[in-house]
Amino acid sequence: MMDHTSPGTGRAAHRAATASLAVEAHGLVKVFGANRAVDGVDLFVPAGAIYGFLGPNGAGKTTTLNMLATLLRPDGGRALVFGHDVQREAQIVRQLIGVTGQYASVDETLTATENLVIFARLLGLPRRSARRIAGDLLERFDLTEAGNRPLSKFSGGMRRRLDLAASLIAQPPLIFLDEPTTGLDPRTRAQMWETIRSLATTGSTILLTTQYLDEADQLADRVAVIDHGRMVAEGTPDQLKSTVGVASLQLRLQAADDAAEALRIVESVLGVAAQLPEATLVTAPMADPERVTELLLSIRNAGIHLTEVSVQKPTLDDVFLALTGKTAAEEKGAKT
Amino acid sequence: MTASQIVPGAERHLKNHTSLLASCGNSLTMAYRGLLKIRRTPEQLFDVTLQPILFTLMFTYLFGGAIAGSVHNYLPMLIPGILIQTVITTSVVTGVQLREDMDKGVFNRFRSLPIARIAPLAGALIADTVRYGIATLLTFAMGYLMGYRPAAGLGGVLVGSLIVILFAWCISWIFALFGVVARTASSVQGISLLILFPLTFLSNAFVPVDTLPPWLRWFVTVNPLSHLITAVRQLANQGSIGADFWLSFGGAAGVVAVFAPLTVRAYMRRA
Missing domain, CATH: 3.30.70.920 (Lrp/AsnC effector binding domain/regulation of amino acid metabolism (RAM) domain)
Structure with missing residues (x-):
């Protein structure tokens, strides 16, 4: 545990001490009715890292991410993004993050360019810069040709790429990716991995959730395994795999x-x-x-x-078998 | 794929609030988005385009002879009535679309952006005035084609149109509230029309008030829409501004005074 609560540590001093952490969370809790979706998660994500959040469906990955992204109010605990409290300084945190959700967070009826221009304008860019950055991003994500097509004509992979592009307009130092490759075919999946890696080389911190052990292994510098709203393991992918075999x-x-x-x-x-x-x-x-x-x-x-x-x-099931003695599916069955 | 290095999070100097100027800018961008969406899906405009055309034709030829002796004599009475019925009904869409929008993934992105929390709501309300404008224009155009020549000329019609659009905007706060608190878009539509149906028909829009039984006459005369209809009739047909104009104006202001804070508060709790 860090001594951040010790008396005499001023906010500014604390901020300086934690500046190298992109995300710092203590005892995060979120309760939906009788279900403790997130049940006391502590999280320390170093700046510049790709951090994987690994767990089966319904483990609390997305809920945790939404709390860090100011979309959900925590019922307990606190979280800081680059030293800024996600609740009290939400508007600052929002200037530091880019969020790509599990479900398309773009406008279906508009074209790719229109979507990006609107987001850029909302971020305060003048009209011309907004158009320029939209064009740049479309090019960077290989969507230039599709720029003027409505999204209803987009494939799943194109939609994900546009979604990610939309999160990068403000060049945020922290990017949340919620299951970036779920539902993609293997080729598109490999492309998305490549994109995520190259994002990390620009200095962005990336926090991604995934259900796949190999994805966490491929991308992440550190991995947290979450189940039933609790963190069951944390470490480098190698450490994790050594527990699995x-x-x-x-x-x-x-x-x-x-x-x-x-x-x-x-x-x-x-x-x-x-x-x-x-x-x-x-x-x-x-x-x-x-x-x-x-x-x-x-x-x-x-x-x-x-x-x-x-x-x-080794699969996610093997990880769960090794860590909890039960497979993810058994755990789920036991819960319901 | 190349990209320049980003500025580290700890080195950025940021403010935790959105300025008034930025809030207005955000709202206008959201309004622009609303208009773009209308352009991309013109079928959204079916209600504001078809309803004025269909209703004006239908009611004029159906009731014209019976109520005013002839179609031509009925138009000065009917057109303002139809106009208000159409435009007010259109304001329901604000709530329905707000609900649909809030259920979509893109709304989460808006919430994750450092923009004024109120911008998506404000943008929707602003963009919808365009719909009211279209409905107003089409109703008057339809009336003109059928032989309606407002005695007060273009000036009266313009002022009348403006007050109708303003009134619809004020009323749309009510439906926006429904949109924010309701669980589904269709329930917003259902509740809103249930309220609007008696309000628009139990007014002086289609029939002279003195033909009604006393209890109904009482309701029709207190119905705020009746006052608005009378105000627009006076503006378009006589070019005069009477007590009904000021009553409508005050009523609209009252609706905003009550519903804007309620809607904003309900909305902010979810945004």
């Missing part, structure tokens, strides 16, 4: 008779304990991928035929 190698055998021999070869070559969850399936933790070549050669030399080789990466 490594990817698992899966070998599907042609004949069940070879199972015992295959198991023995896997254990001797990889030097780990292998398992036989099904009659023709051998699985083993894959700590060192380089030894897989050797393993496959040994298997061929032993005259064992494989029908399938695959690698199973």
Whole structure:
């Protein structure tokens, strides 16, 4: 815990001390009826970082984000954005953030250019600058050609990009992205990742929520795992993955008779304990991928035929299994 | 993709309030947005374009002979009545669209921007005066085509139009309140029309008051819309400003005095 509440620490001094933190939250609580959607979240996001908020649907990710973005009033605790209180200094906080919500936060009936120009005008830019920055952003997000089309003709990926572009007009030092790739196809998803990475190189802090472990792993410098409104783990993606374990190698055998021999070869070559969850399936933790070549050669030399080789990466479920002893789905089932 | 380095959050000097000038600017931008949306979805204007045309035609030929002896004699009485009915009904849209807007994702973005909290509401109210203007223009144009020649000339018609638009704007605060507090857009529409239907029909818009039974006559004479209709008739047909003009004016001001604070307070709690 930081000593921010200790007497004698003036607000200005405190602000200077926390200036390197983009977001600082203590005991955030939000209650909807009988549901404690966010139940005492502490959060420290260093300036300039990409920070991932990982959790299943309904874990409280969006609710937390909305409180930090001044869209929801916390029922308890407090949050600071670059040292400014999100409740008392909401209008300052709003000048420091860009928010891209889960659902299109742009006007469907207007064109991409009109949307951006209106947001830019609202941010106080004169008409000409508003047009210029709208043009620049459309170009940067590869939307120039679609600039004068109404949004109803946009694909999901284009809409997300426009949504993100709209959040960047004021060049905010802190950007909130609520599930930026949910529902996107793999190619568009990779593009969005690239965009997010390049945003971080401009010095912006990015706080994103996601349901995907690999997304948090790919993008985030630090990850907080949230479940039932509580933070269950926090750290770098590597620290997180080490609690989960490594990817698992899966070998599907042609004949069940070879199972015992295959198991023995896997254990001797990889030097780990292998398992036989099904009659023709051998699985083993894959700590060192380089030894897989050797393993496959040994298997061929032993005259064992494989029908399938695959690698199973740890999923969000594995994280929850490791952290809470239950999968996300089980947790959900237990709740309802 | 390139972008210049951004200014770090801790190095920015910012104020925690929005100036009056900026608030007005924000509201005008929101009004501009409202007008753009009308341009992009012209079907929104069906009510203000079709209603004056249809109602004026229908009521004139239906009631003209029976009430005024002839279609031509009925027009000076009917046109101001139809005008007020149409424009006031149009003001319901303010509430309906406000509700629709507040339910959309884009409203969250407005709330996350450092703009005056009141701007989306103010913008909607400003943009809607354009709808009232269109409805007014079409009603008078329709009347003119059917042979209505206001005795007071263009000046009277203009002043009459302005007071109708002003009155509709004042009334739209009521529907804006419904829009802010209601759960769905269709409920706003439903409640608003339930109130407006008796108000517009139980007035002196279509029939002379002295033909009504005493209890109804009482209601019609206290109905604020009757005073507004009389005021516009006097302006357009005689070019005179009477007590009804000032009554309407005062009534409209009263509505704003009561409903603007209520609406703003309800709205700010959600914005």
